[in-house]
Amino acid sequence: MTTPAYASENIFAKILRGEIPSHKVYEDDMTVAIMDIMPRADGHTLVIPKNASRNMLDVATEDINAVMATTQKIAQAQMIAFEADGITIQQFNESAGGQVIFHLHMHIIPRKEGVSLRPHTGDMADGDLLAQQAEKLRAVLDKM
Template sequence: MDCLFCGIVAGTVPSQRVDEDERTVSFMDINPATEGHLLVVPRAHARDLLDAEPDDLAACARTAQRLAARVVERLGADGVNLLSCCGEVAWQTVFHLHLHVVPRYAGDPARDDLTLPWVPTPGDAAVIAATAERLR
């Protein structure tokens, strides 16, 4: 398998590791959206959140929560975005499950110039209800 993040987990690909435990490894994103942007990956390879073992996904969520608190405390972030991209159409570029922990800094464009990728607008209530019914 030729997986960049498996190489980082194995230590054969250099990274700036920040945290690790028995199930996860966390490291700095080399293409950061904001200052302090990190990635949390499971040690076991999984293509995305649909492919992940539930315990590995839960471990990634726990680690992301711990690191979100750390960026608030140590970097002075005003908030945090957590993002998982699942599939190429959803912006996934490395096909090993990863959670982005993206610190947010209010009014500080030098550290954070990230903007919302869509403009929230009200949806059609009937379509929303019909879709909800399909998902029940």
């Protein structure tokens, strides 16, 4: 089976081009971390590569290495910023695997013992709340 081509009009490509706003918490030469606008828990963050890749099936090795390094950095900061007991990391590939946006992205979700993830309803979170959570996470990242 052939993986479909990367479509440059996906929402993450538009965010990377500055066409759509986001709550950015971290950026380096190869990756960007932003708050998920439909968070399953407070502090839910996404890490995306700057280079185009549909998912794990077509990403360049150097890009996935950078994504994983940023994912670890965000997870470590979330443990502090959100007083998390653990971290859930999710990544989906193709429609059958649960992927909805076809630009590689990692979900990093701070977790509290005994607290279930919120359902994925499609409802967007309050922008002011996301901005506050982004600031909280950036404050910890700045000290790392």
